[in-house]
Amino acid sequence: MMSGYAARLCLFGMFGLLLAATAWLYAPGIHGPVLLDDRTSVTLLETDVDSRQRVEQVFGDGSGPLGRPVTMATFVAERAFVGDDVRWSKAINIGLHLLNGLLLAWLIHRLLGAADYARVMAVALLAAGLWLVSPLWVSTVLYAVQRMAMLACTLMLLALIAYTYWRERYSAGEKGILRFALVIVCATLAVFAKENGVVVLPVLLLLELLWFGCRRGDRVDQRMLYQVLGALVLGGVFVIAVFALAPERFLAHYALREFTLVERLLTQSRILWDYLGQLVWPDVARMGLYHDDVVLSRSIMSPITTLHALVAWCAALLLAAAISRFALGRRVAFCLLMFLVGHSVESTVLPLELYFEHRNYFPGIAVFLLLALLLAELARRWRVVARPVMAYLALALLMLSFNTSSQVEIWANSYLLRFNQISAHPASFRANADMAVMYAQAGSLERALAYSAQAHAHSPERDGDHYLRNLALSCMAGRPLPASAGTIASALDAPRPLSSVATLHVLVQMLQNEQCVQLDRLAIADAFASVYLRPEAGATASANIYALLAVLENALGRYANAYEYTAQFLAQAPGTPRGLLMQLHFSTALGKVSEAEALQRQLLTLQAAGALTVSDQETLALYLEAD
Structure with a gap:
C-alpha cells in the first residue's frame, strides 16, 4: 500500500x-x-487611454449600484497589457x-x-x-x-x-x-x-x-x-x-x-x-x-x-x-x-x-x-x-x-449557439430576435421577418419597436421592407410608441453611418418628428430615446429638431453632462449665444465638482477654445 x-x-x-x-x-x-x-x-473599453481615463473605466461602469470596480479593474488591466x-x-x-x-x-x-x-x-x-x-x-x-x-x-x-x-x-x-x-x-x-x-x-x-x-x-x-x-x-x-x-x-x-x-x-x-x-x-x-x-x-x-x-x-x-x-x-x-x-x-x-x-x-x-x-x-x-x-x-x-x-x-460558434437557443427555447424573444438578425445578415429578409414576428408574438414589446426592428433588418439585408410590413406612421400611432432603446440605437447607428441606402433617412426622421415634436401629438418616450433621436437629427444637420429632442431629454434627466454637452453643441450651431454661455458655465461647475469624465472635459474644452 x-x-x-x-x-x-x-x-x-x-x-x-x-x-x-x-x-x-x-x-x-x-x-x-x-x-x-x-x-x-x-x-467598449478603449485601450489607447491615459491613467486618468483608466481610473474612469474602473469606476465608471453602470452594471450595478456600486459599479463593480474590482472586476472592471481586471478588464481594464487586461486591455492595457494584452489588448x-x-x-x-x-x-x-x-x-x-x-x-x-x-x-x-x-x-x-x-x-x-x-x-x-x-x-x-x-x-x-x-x-x-x-x-x-x-x-x-x-x-x-x-x-x-x-x-x-x-x-x-x-x-x-x-x-x-x-x-x-x-x-x-x-x-x-x-x-x-x-x-x-x-x-x-x-x-x-x-x-x-x-x-x-x-x-x-x-x-x-x-x-x-x-x-x-x-x-x-x-x-x-x-x-x-x-x-x-x-x-x-x-x-x-x-x-x-x-x-x-x-x-x-x-x-x-x-x-x-x-x-x-x-x-x-x-x-x-x-x-x-x-x-x-x-x-x-x-x-x-x-x-x-x-x-x-x-x-x-x-x-x-x-x-x-x-x-x-x-x-x-x-x-x-x-x-x-x-x-x-x-x-x-x-x-x-x-x-x-x-x-x-x-x-x-x-x-x-x-x-x-x-x-x-x-x-x-x-x-x-x-x-x-x-x-x-x-x-x-x-x-x-x-x-x-x-x-x-x-x-x-x-x-x-x-x-x-x-x-x-x-x-x-x-x-464556440455563434451560429450553433443561435440554433441551439431557438431549438431549446422557441418561445424566447431573444432567441427569435437573434435568428432574425442572423438571417438578415445573410440576406434572407423573409426569414428574418418571420423570426421577428415570432419574437414580437412572444413578448410584450410595442408595435413601434417591432417595426423599427424590421427596418433595421431590412437595412442589414440590403432590401426594402415589403408593403405587408406596414408603415412607420401606423407603427408610431400610440401614446407611447417606443420603449426599446437598444432597437432604436441599432437603427439610428446604421442610418447615421449611411448603411441603409434603400431607406429614406429624411422620411424616417420626419415620421419621428411628427410624433414627438408636435405638441398636439402628445406622444412620450424615455430620455434615452429622445437622445437617440437627437443624434439622428444631428447626422442630418437638422439642429433645430435635435435641439428640441435634447431639451426633452434634459427635462427628464436634468443636469446630465451628456445632455448638456449635446445641447451646447446644438445651441452653438443655432447661434443661441447666451444659452450656449449659460450651458458652458453649468458644465464648468460640474467639472469643478468632478462630475465630468475626461472625455466630457475634452469636449467642453473645444467649445471654450472656440470662444
Missing part, C-alpha cells in the same frame, strides 16, 4: 490532470461570439474557473477536517472536480462579462477559507486579528466585484452557527453564540427595514417588467428547484443564455407546479430544522441554507430578470459541499460502501465532462 504522503501526491496529480483537462475542454470556447452585456461592459481581443477575456475566465475549483477543494477539505472527518482529501477533490466540470457553468465562463460573478465567487471562497484559519487560531485561544482582517478584506472586495458578494456575510454567520456550532475547544462559546444569533437577527431586521421604509426604490422598477413582486417570488420558488435539478441531473438541451421564455407563476395554483415547489421548500426547511439537533443534521441544514442565502439577492424581491444560470455559480457550491459531507460520513460509517460510491461518482465526473465539452462546442 502507498504511504499517506504518496497517496496525497497521487491525488494532487490526478486533480492537476483534471484541471488541465478542464482547461482543454473549455479552450475551444474562447473563439465564441461577443454577447449582450459584453458590448457595454467589455468591448482588446475578447478571446483574452474568455481565456482569463477559464483560468479563474480553474482557480475557483482549486479554492473549492481547499475549502471543502478545511471544513471536513474541522468536522473531525479523517482522510478526506479524496472526497474534497472529487466533490470540487464534479463542481468544476458541471455543464451549468459554460454559460458563465464563456460569457466574458460574467467574470463579475466568477470573481465575486473567488473572493467569497477566499473569505470562507480565511475564516476557517482564523477560527482555528480562535479555538486555540488566540485572537488571530490579521486572519480575521483578511476575511473582512476578501468579503468587502467580493461586494465590489459584484453586489451579491454581500451574501458571504450571512453565509459566514451560518457557517459558524451550524457547521462549527460556536464551539471553542470542547464547549460552546456562549458569547460567540449570542453574537452570531444577534448578527443574523439584526441583519434580517435591517434588510426588512430597508424594504419597508423605502419600498418605492425597489417596487417602482416593476413597472418596467411584465410581472409583479408576488409573481416573481412565486416563480422563483419553481426556478430554484430547476436550478437544483440542473446541478444534480443536468439537462444540457435546455442550458444556455436565454431563459426569457420561463412560465410565470400567476398564482399559487397557476401553474400547479408552483404549489408543489412551495410545499417542497417548506418540507425541506422543516426537515432541516428537525435534524438540526444533531451535528450532521446541522451541517446538512447549513448546505441547504447556503444555497438559499446565496440566491437571496438575485432570486427574491429585486425586479431582475427571472432566470440566469450564472446566478448559481456561488450558491451551487452548497450542493457539492453536501455531497462531500455525505461521502465523508459514509466513509466513516461504511467505508466498504463508500469506495464503490466514489468510483461511480468518478464515472459521473467523466460523463459531466462530455456534457460540458458538447456545450463548449456550441458556445
